[in-house]
Amino acid sequence: MTRVAVAIVHYRAEELCAECVQRLRASTLDDWRAVIVDNGSTVPLLGVDGDPRIRVELPGRNLGYARGVNLALDRLPASTQYVLLLNADVLVEPETLEGVLDAMEERPDVGAATCSLLLPTGDIDPACRRSEPTAVTALAKQLGISRLLPHSRVFGRYNLTYLDASEAHEIDSGTGAFLLLRRRALDDVGGQLDDRFFLYGEDLDLCRRIRQAGYRILYRPEVTALHVKGSGRIRDARSTRHFYRAMWIYYRKWGRFGSNPLVLAGLAGGLLVLGSTELARNAIRRTLREGRSK
Numbered sequence: 384m385t386r387v388a389v390a391i392v393h394y395r396a397e398e399l400c401a402e403c404v405q406r407l408r409a410s411t412l413d414d415w416r417a418v419i420v421d422n423g424s425t426v427p428l429l430g431v432d433g434d435p436r437i438r439v440e441l442p443g444r445n446l447g448y449a450r451g452v453n454l455a456l457d458r459l460p461a462s463t464q465y466v467l468l469l470n471a472d473v474l475v476e477p478e479t480l481e482g483v484l485d486a487m488e489e490r491p492d493v494g495a496a497t498c499s500l501l502l503p504t505g506d507i508d509p510a511c512r513r514s515e516p517t518a519v520t521a522l523a524k525q526l527g528i529s530r531l532l533p534h535s536r537v538f539g540r541y542n543l544t545y546l547d548a549s550e551a552h553e554i555d556s557g558t559g560a561f562l563l564l565r566r567r568a569l570d571d572v573g574g575q576l577d578d579r580f581f582l583y584g585e586d587l588d589l590c591r592r593i594r595q596a597g598y599r600i601l602y603r604p605e606v607t608a609l610h611v612k613g614s615g616r617i618r619d620a621r622s623t624r625h626f627y628r629a630m631w632i633y634y635r636k637w638g639r640f641g642s643n644p645l646v647l648a649g650l651a652g653g654l655l656v657l658g659s660t661e662l663a664r665n666a667i668r669r670t671l672r673e674g675r676s677k
Contacts, residue, residue: 387480387563388463389417392451393471394424399611400471401430404437412480416463418455422446447581448559456575463566468586470560473500474609482606483563486551494568494598495590497557498606499548508610509542510558512602516541516587521630525657554602556590561608564593571596577636582622584629591637620662627658 389407393400400419407417417437421428423445431437440454452468459466465484469475479498487493500508514520520541523529533544546552572592576585590600634650 384462384464385416385460386414386463387412387416387465387467387484388459389415389467389469390452390455390459391417391419391469391471392422392448392455393419393428394422394445396471397424397426397428400428403469403471403474404430406474406476407480408434409477410475410480411477412484415467415480416460418458420446420451420455422451447578449576449578449580449585452559452585453575453578456569466564466566466569468559468562468564470610472611473560474611475561476607476609479606479608480563483603486601486603486606487563487565490599490601492597492599493565493601494571494593494596495557495562495564496601496603497554497562498608499602499604500558500561500610501607502610507548508558508560509544510560511610512543512546512548512552512554513556513558513587514540514543515555515591516633522653522657525661549604551601551603551605554600555594556587557600557602559586559589560610562586562590565598568593568596568598571598579632580629582625582629584626584633588633588636619665623658623661623665627654630654 391400391403404417404419407415415436418440419428419431419437420440420442422442428439431439438458440458442451442454446454456466465487467480483496483498487496497511500511502508519537520529523532523538524541528538529535529541529544532538536545539545543552543554572589572595577588580588594600631650631654635647638650
């Protein structure tokens with residue numbers, strides 16, 4: 384029986400993925416297996432040959448994150464007790480896996496758990512603890528209101544910034560960058576991610592299904608890992624389109640008025656405005672960043 388099986392999907396992040404695997408090998412937990420789905424890289428992944436714990440899948444094209452994870456899940460040992468969704472740009476500490484695993488084994492009602500993901504700046508990646516997105520919380524985040532009023536229970540709710548990040552607490556959703564899943568809980572919600580999500584949104588959807596199945600989701604701040612890229616990136620146009628498409632899919636699936644044509648028209652218009660605003664803002668930020676680097 385395999386205690387932890389790790390699903391890693393990467394797209395042209397060979398160096399980071401190699402370092403991610405190196406960190407896994409240094410883990411104090413030695414009972415793990417990993418499936419790495421290489422979503423169309425142009426150079427081979429180094430540092431994995433000869434390790435019987437690691438299997439590399441080469442689909443030959445970019446499947447997207449959710450389909451890539453599902454491919455990995457199909458290849459994981461059937462006897463796996465826990466499944467870790469791990470981004471190639473997340474570097475675990477030696478005690479990270481055991482720390483989160485111990486927290487889950489203390490509470491059988493926990494279906495998923497995450498740790499404190501630290502950005503290179505030392506700040507916590509806000510995506511590692513989130514609430515269920517609503518129109519108000521999503522709008523507050525996208526318009527920057529949540530950054531201005533982080534301690535507000537209304538406007539700071541998206542990333543739970545009104546809660547003390549140094550204390551353990553339950554969350555509605557973690558991030559697929561690092562999410563440890565109880566295999567039984569995953570099986571109870573169908574065993575796979577919703578592959579309608581190409582990039583973004585699939586972790587929110589999975590966590591919602593896990594909570595609806597009666598499980599809790601836990602954030603443990605005393606356990607850490609480094610998120611190398613994290614939220615400090617400026618999304619390119621392609622990623623921005625995928626983000627707002629994921630918001631559309633998520634609302635159509637879970638929104639209370641998801642079939643009302645007037646609501647859908649308003650949602651489409653709102654997403655178009657927000658997406659266009661973000662594209663313009665990111666273009667300006669990128670230009671300013673390039674100017675400072677000269």
